[in-house]
Amino acid sequence: MLPTNIRPFVPRGRPSIRSLPQNRSQLFRTDASKRKAPPLAFVFDIDGVLIRGPHVLPEAKKALKMLEGDNPFRTTIPYILLTNGGGVGEEERSKSLSHKLGVHIDTSQYLQAHTILKKHAQRFADEPILVLGGKRDVVRRVAESYGYKRVYTTLDVLAWNPSVWPFHQITEAEKASTKTADFEKTPISAVFVFHDPRNWALDVQTVCDLVQSGGIVGGPWVPLEKQTKPVELIFCNPDLLWRSDFPTPRIGQGAFKEAFQAVYKALTGNRYPHVQYGKPTEATYNFAKETLGAIFRERYGASSTPEHLYMVGDNPESDIAGANGARWNSVLVKTGVYDPEQGPPAHAPTRIANDVLEAVEWAIEREFSKNPKHH
Structure with a gap:
């Protein structure tokens, strides 16, 4: 059983994010200084969330395309990847993952354990x-x-x-x-x-x-x-x-x-x-927040900062523990280390989701329902 404060994601009464029509052609025709910053940003673990071994997990491409603008709110939503993996340069790794996932991931978005x-x-x-x-x-x-x-x-x-x-x-x-x-x-x-x-x-x-x-x-x-x-x-x-x-x-x-x-x-x-260093250490989560802050300033102006951060991970001991310690929102997915059959997670997330797409849908719907001015 899940802890009493954790409930599986259930879509609201309005149409789901997946079912709404998408149109990227009208996105952001104004320059960067005039863009309105979204109220949230994402930090994703990689192994067990977006990929498993050499294979892309089924819902990962849809989730990231949603953040690139394929969502009913007609806005891109910044994100970075935060992994405890590494072993090669960030440029090489981001190019490889961009090819696998079908979206462009800039080197600045890719934080490895040793970055x-x-x-x-x-x-x-x-x-x-x-x-x-x-x-x-x-x-x-x-x-x-x-x-x-x-x-x-x-x-x-x-x-x-x-x-x-x-x-x-x-x-x-x-x-x-x-x-x-x-x-x-x-x-x-x-x-x-x-x-x-x-x-x-x-x-x-x-x-x-x-x-x-x-x-x-x-x-x-x-x-x-x-x-x-x-x-x-x-x-x-x-x-x-x-x-x-x-x-x-x-x-x-x-x-x-x-x-x-x-x-x-x-x-x-x-x-x-x-x-x-590495998740769940405070230094690593501070470094990730600084990186997202730089992305917000570049995209939306000098005073812009991410209001609400969502960590999506598969490991309660690293992803969720670190996010909770940093006072971020956390979503635990069932596609990696966490196995619900072994009991509730050692560190309770804000939400448990079946996969990364469900996690992204829930977080977007949650924040934009609280911020109708962004619709």
Whole structure:
């Protein structure tokens, strides 16, 4: 049973949004400064909401086209995509998703778990950093596109000294992706876990070496309280589970974090201090709101801001918990991680919907019924 404050979406007595005629040709013939801002904006998770694995979910295209103007209120409604995924550049990912969904998604609308790391690029621009996750050196190139100049991977470390982790023999393809460095003379200032690591054993070993020595692979271990400049450790995605096209959820970067911390605690007796980004963290939701604010100012004028934000997600622990913490409206869909047969969600959303189209219909109808001046 659902919590008493949550009811499935039931269309109102007037014609549904799906059944009304659409005509995009008359949309926005005035310039941007004269456009009236809609009373709401959307933030969508991707996996389990718009797509599942490589496949587009059936109602996703209709939902996004509705926001592009195919709605009875004759207005576009701004939205961004906020995912705990990543591993490649935002431009590449937005182009791929635009092709799949049949709508143009601008790079500025696509926030991955690690997009927020652009904010740190100036501070670490000239310092050696280690990046984890993704295939070969792809996340290195993402970090460099953000402005980081001295970026290394654990494959670089393994190529430098194979005895760092003797249980993995580096392949020719992996070796071709490496950058040469002497890690005994290259103190690493920070470790950024951009995306889900591919070789947990190598990565846990390398990070343990770095944080116990103050940044030198193979350096003497020094208690954390005696280190003059401890290595900063930043995780971008706290998700323990995520939904792919496999029948049951898969473990994610949050599981890698727990594995690393368990090993580090077994070695030292403590967990290593770290910074966490990604949903449901406050920093990530603030970053998403700032991004939507910039879109509103560009489209509707300098003083425009989104009045009501709607988060549509499939994971109560990340999407819904984060939205509730940020005091946004939240809609939980049944097409991803959340399984209603396992009981009510751990974090109660504003609404539960069958799919993303039902979520969008409900939110639009709810806000525009309260704001008839926008009709």
